[in-house]
Amino acid sequence: MQIRILEDSDGLGRSAAEAVAKELKAKPRSILLLPTGSTPLDMYRHLIDIHAQEQVSFSQATFFNLDEYLGLFSEHPASYRRYMEENFYCCVDTDLDRVYVPNGNAPDPAVECERYEEAIKGAGGIDLCVLGIGRNGHIGFNEPGASFDSRTRVVRLTESTRRVNAEDFEGDRAPEKAITVGMGTILGSKKILLLASGENKATAVARVVEGPITEEVPASVLQRHSNFTLLLDQEAASSLCKENL
Numbered sequence: 001m002q003i004r005i006l007e008d009s010d011g012l013g014r015s016a017a018e019a020v021a022k023e024l025k026a027k028p029r030s031i032l033l034l035p036t037g038s039t040p041l042d043m044y045r046h047l048i049d050i051h052a053q054e055q056v057s058f059s060q061a062t063f064f065n066l067d068e069y070l071g072l073f074s075e076h077p078a079s080y081r082r083y084m085e086e087n088f089y090c091c092v093d094t095d096l097d098r099v100y101v102p103n104g105n106a107p108d109p110a111v112e113c114e115r116y117e118e119a120i121k122g123a124g125g126i127d128l129c130v131l132g133i134g135r136n137g138h139i140g141f142n143e144p145g146a147s148f149d150s151r152t153r154v155v156r157l158t159e160s161t162r163r164v165n166a167e168d169f170e171g172d173r174a175p176e177k178a179i180t181v182g183m184g185t186i187l188g189s190k191k192i193l194l195l196a197s198g199e200n201k202a203t204a205v206a207r208v209v210e211g212p213i214t215e216e217v218p219a220s221v222l223q224r225h226s227n228f229t230l231l232l233d234q235e236a237a238s239s240l241c242k243e244n245l
C-alpha cells in the first residue's frame with residue numbers, strides 16, 4: 001500500500017486526475033471503474049482541465065461506474081448517471097458507447113447486475129479503479145458485512161449511508177437500495193486508487209491502514225491488494241499513527 005498525503009481536497013483532486021491521465025497516456029484503451037460522491041468532484045474538474053489543455057484523450061477508454069441507486073430514472077437529478085454526465089462526460093471526449101452505469105430502473109435488477117458484471121469481464125477487466133470511501137468504510141455501495149468475493153448485485157443501504165446521502169433527495173433519506181459492483185470485482189482491478197478528504201473520513205482511513213482486515217470495514221481488504229494507493233488530504237490523514245505518515 002502506498003499513502004500520499006496532499007495539502008487539501010483540491011490538491012487531492014489534482015493528484016488523482018494526474019494518476020488517471022497517466023494511466024490513459026500509457027494505455028489509451030484502459031478500462032476504468034469510477035466513483036461518484038463529493039470527494040471525486042475535484043478530480044473530475046482537473047481531468048476536464050487536463051483534457052482541455054489537450055494533454056489527454058478519453059476517446060478510446062471504457063468507463064464503468066461503481067454504483068447506482070435502485071428505482072431512479074437515469075434523468076433523476078440524484079442519479080449517478082446524471083452526476084457523471086454533468087460532472088465529467090459532458091466536457092470530455094468519451095465515446096458514449098463505452099460508458100456504463102448500472103441501470104437503476106431496469107425491469108429485472110438481478111439481470112441488470114449479471115449484464116453489468118459480464119460487460120466488465122467482456123471488456124477485459126478493470127485496469128484502474130478509483131474509489132471514495134464512506135464513513136463506515138464502504139466502497140462503492142458495499143456496506144459493512146459485504147462478502148469480499150461479492151459481485152455486482154442489489155444491496156440494501158445502511159441507515160447511516162441513507163442519511164449522509166439524503167441531501168440529494170427530497171425527504172430525509174436516500175433510497176433504500178442500490179446496485180453496486182462487488183468487492184470481488186473491485187479487488188480484481190489491476191490498480192486501485194482510494195480518495196479520502198475531510199476529517200469525517202479520518203476514522204475510516206485509520207481502519208483501512210491500521211485496522212484488521214474485516215468484512216465489517218469493507219475497505220480494509222484493500223491492504224491485501226498489490227497495487228493500492230491511498231490519496232488523502234491532511235484532515236483525512238489526521239487519525240493515522242505517525243509511522244504511517
Ligand code: PGA
Nearest residue numbers: 037038039040132133134
Ligand atoms: P463522498 O462519498 O465522497 O460524498 O464522501 C464517498 C462514499 O460514500 O463512497
